Amino acid sequence: MLRKTILISILLSFTAFAIAQDIDNIFKDRSEVYFTFDVNTDTDLQSLSRAISIDNVTPEMQVFAYANKKGFSEFMKRGISYTILQHPGTLHHPRMLDVAGVKNIDSWDFYPTYDAYVDMMYQFEADFPELCDVFSIGTTNEGRELLVARITDNVSQSEGEPEFLYTSTMHGDETTGYVLMLRYIDYLLNGYGTNARLTNLVDEIDIYINPLANPDGAYHGGNSSIYGAIRFNAMGVDLNRNYPDPEDGPHPDGNAWQTETVHFMNFAEEHNFVMSANLHGGTEVCNYPWDTWSTLAADNNWWVYVCREYADTVHANAPGGYMTGYNNGITNGYQWYSIAGGRQDYMNYFHQCREFTLEISDVKLIPASQLPAHWNYNYRSFLNYMEQCLFGVRGKITDSASGDAITAEVFVLNHESDSSWVYSSLPGGNYHRLLFESFYSIRYSKSGYYSQTFDNVIVHDREATVQDVELVKIMFDIDEPLAETFSIYPNPVSGNYLKLKANQSVGDITIYSMNGELCHKSNTGGTNTAFVDVSKLNAGTYIIKIVLDGKLVQQKMIRH
Known part of the structure; x- marks a missing residue:
């Protein structure tokens, strides 16, 4: 028996050593790996997704995924056969234009260098100062800017118009939307005053466009080219798994909020976005909520309608086979495959903003010569979707x-x-x-x-x-002043977490049942925003209490 135990220990040690050697070899000259493996319906993809970033699951249950070194080590312990693929960011060397090259463009068949991108954004503002304001919502770990163009008829004022957001390429190697959003800015600005529909949209909507949400990933190989672009940010984290999740809590991926995540969360807090869309690549589909759970959204009929409108308009302007997979171009996120920590669910649940995930090219880094065609397939649908907020x-x-x-x-x-x-x-x-x-x-x-x-x-x-x-x-x-000092939402709450926001820093948070029983106690650490775990509360009415400026304030909370 002792010999058998020693033999098992030796085998386990050898296996761990072999895995470590394989990992070191695989990641010798890369920060992330792209790979594929097959699963059956019993495989726990939810558990796997905590270690790796699942990119796609085909109807035949073939999984495509990314992983950093730590995540791939965890995956290899499962003993699943896999095949490492060429990284999508290195399939070809795309046509790049520098600052001088983008000055007098007559076609959009290129990708800009990082410096050219920054120059293009601020040139929009310089050329259309009454319509466009370009600003940075923050700086990345490697010092690149997260730029946003605001477009509206009176850009220096707030007129109560619905706020709308397009954002692209939070996965750095999914770059089709990056250039299409730059072109969309140009299209709106140059069409104002001459195209009646564009003029009406700019007059009636407060439009925000962020073409590049992960510049460190997109320019991982250097500012002169997007060749070598990676999915993750500079810290090796998938930004679209890094947001607070209504089911899995504030840190569903086990990572701290990344610099980019914090900047975008603050940006969302400062605005009241009615609608948004998050552009990706790797397949072609309109992915609508929810991603985290199987329950359909209250507005599922509306989601199917607007996504159907998007895809059907694409079909009228694209060759056969483009955006025709899944349910002819649309899918419920959970029915495709479930993720936690996605920005789509974060915006819908915690900000009441109608956001969907738009996948617009099967190939993540398409040749620059194909960008004009993808623009022609999609720009009418960009307009249709944005117009829905009216x-x-x-x-x-x-x-x-x-x-x-x-x-x-x-x-x-x-x-x-x-x-x-x-x-x-x-x-x-x-x-x-x-x-x-x-x-x-x-x-x-x-x-x-x-x-x-x-x-x-x-x-x-x-x-x-x-x-x-x-x-x-x-x-x-007399209760009104107290109720106004902090807000909780959603209320009623049906997920596992609610968001608390106060007008000053908060300490202890306590939740009591209606008969006075203490059901929850936590501490925010001195912040004015907190995600409170209510997963253990039974359905019913509760009182949530916090201390602000030495005074105890409270609100009723309903748990469904």
Whole structure:
């Protein structure tokens, strides 16, 4: 028995040594590996995805994935047969243009160097100062800028228009959307005043476009070329697995929030985006919520409608076979394969922003000569999707006595779930509730005010139903000042986490049942924002309490 135990120990030690040698050889000259393996339906992809970054799962259950050295070591312990593939960022040397080369372009069949990209962005602002403002939301680990172009008719003002965001290439080797978004900026600006549809979109929407969300990954091989682009950021982390998740918590990938993640989270906090889209590559499909769980979104009919519109418009302008996989170009994220920590679910759940993931090219780094064709396939759909934020039910919510704009909840009765309701925003009190064509009952409410409900509100596809609301203040409501000092959402909460945000730093957070039993206690560490784990709470009504400025303040919270 002793000999058998010693033999097993020797074999295990030898196996571990062999794996370590293989890992060292594989990662001798690379920071991440791209590989494929086959699974059966019983394989725990959820568990695997905590170690590696799953990129695609085919109907035949072939998995394509990326991993850094640590993640691949964990994968190899599973004993699964795999094949290492050529990295998508090294398939060919793309045509690059430098700062001088992009000055007088007459076609969009190139990729810019990093310096040329920065120059192009700020040139948009210089050429159209009344329509375009270019700014950085932060700097990456390697010192590159996360640039955003804001486009609207009065760029120096806030007019209460719906805010819309396009962002691309958070996976650094998925570069088709990068150039298409640069061209989209150019198209909107140069078409303003001459193209009626473009003029209306710029007049009515506050548009934000971030062409490159992971510049360190895209220019991993150096600022002069995107050859050698990688999926992860400079720290070896998949940014699209790094966001707080409604089911798996604030750090579902086990990593700290990356520099890019923090900048984008702060950017989202500073705005009230009604809609957004996150452009990727590696397949061709419109991927709509949810990614993290099987439950369909409350607005699933609307999601299918807008994604169907996107794909059908593409089909009318692209050769046969483009964006025709899955359900003819669209898919529910979870039904494709589940991920945790994706930005799509983060924006939908924690910011009530309708974001979907748009995969626009089977090849991640397409030859530059194919970029104009992909633009022609997609630009009409870019417009259609962005235009959707003008439809549904919209209006202003004000105080009936003063006429001042207020923030209030807009809740569709017998419809909402999983943080699907929205809020009006300041300074104008505007709200935008995107809905599929039907009849709805909508409740408008705010702490300290009498709520109002409007029945039989009619919504037609691609039309706006305007419903302005005046809420009447409840006099002598002593609870109102306390309720305004912090917010929790979603409330009711059906996921495992809720977000708490206060107007100053928060210490202890406690949650009590209605009979006074302490059910939860945690500490934020002095921040003013926290993701609170409510997974162990039974369905019911609770009181959540925090201490602000030496005073105990509280709100009711409902757990579904």
